[in-house]
Amino acid sequence: MSTEIWIALLGTALLISLSPGASAATAMGAGLTYGVRGACWSTLGLVSGYGVQIMVVSLGLGSLIATSPELFSILKWIGVVYLIWLGIRFWRQRASGEVESLAFAPRHSRFLQALLVNITNPKGLVFLLALIPQFIDPARPQLPQLITISATLMAAEACIMTGYSGLASGLRQQFAHPMAMIWQQRLAGSALIAAGLALSVATL
Template identity: 40%
Template sequence: MTFEWWFAYLLTSTLLSLSPGSGAINTMTTSINHGYRGAVASIAGLQTGLGIHIVLVGVGLGTLFSRSLLAFEILKWAGAAYLIWLGIQQWRAAGAIDLHTLAQTQSRGRLFKRAIFVNLTNPKSIVFLAALFPQFIMPQQPQLAQYLILGVTTIVVDMIVMTGYATLAQRIAAWIKGPKQMKALNKAFGSLFMLVGALLASARHA
């Protein structure tokens, strides 16, 4: 793989990570409610889920999800239901839980696991990776090394972008002066979770 080819993938991966989705929303809500430590756990969980997707694509299961309507639909509805459930939880928390209480109710381990599930139950991610990776792998060169380069690049880029979202969320949190603003913000993010879940439910198999 040439540097130019890798740089083209780097730009593509960066643009994809920057586009707001369930991972970005999860990172921002965690950063606001649990601070940087919670955000670090969440980002680590997202990258673990992404890494599992990359491995699944590498062993051929990405092709299965891209070709099997049943597999795609099962994962799609599981992901949509989970995101909508997270949105409902966030909405309910807005009316009864303040910043300090919420931070005590969820361990970083739980935040880590939640983030893994957010990424794992997104079928569009694994299908997209299965379609994207072959476009940047040169058949005349060792494929495993190229695949590892693309996989590591994807995870590092997404980690940096999610860290940026967490930092942005901290800036937003600095504007919160009282429980009413916190409630409104939690409701807004809860609505975003439900919206992304609804959009995922409406996604069609390519």
């Protein structure tokens, strides 16, 4: 892959990750709840889920989903239900003790929640299916190109999601009061519910 094409890929990858959506909402919710260091497990989950999507597209399975309205719809509604369920879970944290217990959720739980957010997003699969071939040179070996594309997309996702969680983490001092903590959870929950509702109207 030439330097010019890679720079174009990097710019595209950064713009994709910057766009608002379920990943951004998850990263900001994690930053508000756990701080930037604690949110790294959520970021790792988001990046891993993104990697799974890239692998699915690279293996050719993405085209199956993109050409099957039934599969797309099933995956979409799994994602919708999961995002809204997460959002409602945040909204239902009422007592300060419940909020604190959520803030100290196990690392693996944070990772898995974020992983599922990206895995269950069929819009991402369809978008990657259209994007990745644009940066593949058919005259060259595909595997090295796919590795470069995957690494670039995932690195951009990691940087932007860390930035989102860091930005949200900077607001944590404003939520030190127990009642403010509850509204912090509701803000994060609302963002996840909004992402779920946005996904619900997605079509092929």
